[in-house]
Amino acid sequence: MRTIGYAAQSPDAPLAPFAFERRELRPNDVAMDILYCGVCHSDLHTARNDWGWTIYPAVPGHEIVGRVTAVGSEVTRYTVGDTVAVGCMVDSCQHCDQCRKGEEQLCREGNTGTYSSRDRLTGDVTHGGYSRHLVVREEFVLRVPEGLDLARAAPLLCAGITTYSPLRTWNVGPGSRVGVIGLGGLGHMAVKLASGLGAHVTVLSRTPDKEADALELGADAFLVSSDADAMAQAASGFDLIIDTVPVRHDLKPYLPLLDVDGTLVLVGQVGPMDEMNTVPLLLGRRRVAGSPIGGIRETQEMLDFCARKGILPDCEMIRMDQINEAYERMERSDVRYRFVIDMASLTEAAA
Ligand SMILES: [Zn+2]
Ligand SMILES: [Zn+2]
Secondary structure (H helix, E strand, O other): OEEEEEEEOOOOOOOEEEEEEOOOOOOOEEEEEEEEEEEOHHHHHHHOOOOOOOOOOEOOOOOEEEEEEEEOOOOOOOOOOOEEEEOOEEEOOOOOHHHHOOOHHHOOOOOEEOOOOEOOOOOOEOOOOOEOEEEEEHHHOEEOOOOOOHHHHHHHHOHHHHHHHHHHHOOOOOOOEEEEEOOOHHHHHHHHHHHHOOOEEEEEEOOHHHHHHHHHHOOOEEEEOOOHHHHHHOOOOEEEEEEOOOOOOOOOOOHHHEEEEEEEEEOOOOOOOOOOOOHHHHHHOOEEEEOOOOOHHHHHHHHHHHHHHOOOOOEEEEOHHHHHHHHHHHHOOOOOOEEEEEHHHHHHHHO
């Protein structure tokens, strides 16, 4: 199937229209028209090869909402016309212990990324959601529940599940004391989801500027991390801290905030961190952890939870041809809180 998308051809080239082929349907494949695609920091890092594993040309996009246009002969769960979604992975081995547990993101053989990855059967490069069409095996297609605003649902597929999964892993519920560091695409979802699960949520920020925004998003409290007195008073006051800061930073100020057996989980920065002092970890039996997206079953659970609770990201809609400008604004944290591409704009942009 011939299709069109937006691709980066090299680390310093802006994204531009790119024509390519989507594979013929395999018996277990679902084909869809893409309606909306969220813009994730990983898209930008991949386009620019910041992590060193980009395969060019690269068509980013892994927060995808679409409508089914065709299904393979063995597909049982989806039919033409269904509203569906695809997140950060499109395949995994399906037989290792992690895959069998529904934790495909932790597949022992590595999951297949939605973009800039290799198809497990043919070795062809995968291309993501900045495109008109997509073909994905049934097991990696999610159902968009009734009642979820399609235009705003896309960021749930990465920002949503990346913050929902640690909340579930560490059993957050009513009475849990959750801290959120950073109030960007991930952070604002962490606030909404933790709040939706019944937790007492505190946003941590270096300056008081974002207090009103944090409270409006559903946070119960706001802690200025540069205020030594306030930080001292908050010591041992958190069960879980979700750290969404996407750059190298210092964890030392945050560790004393954890209660005994409390965990700080990193979901933002991919790469080196500042040196750490183990004293607060040992003395308080505290933990520092990391967490990547979530499994398919958990992603479906998250979508259903968001539909039930009316939880949606705050989005700014853009046209496909505004993507390069959107990347520049994202780098300046000038977005509240996630860009979503209206894919109806693609045909026009590519012409
Ligand atoms: Zn992402
Ligand atoms: Zn596996």
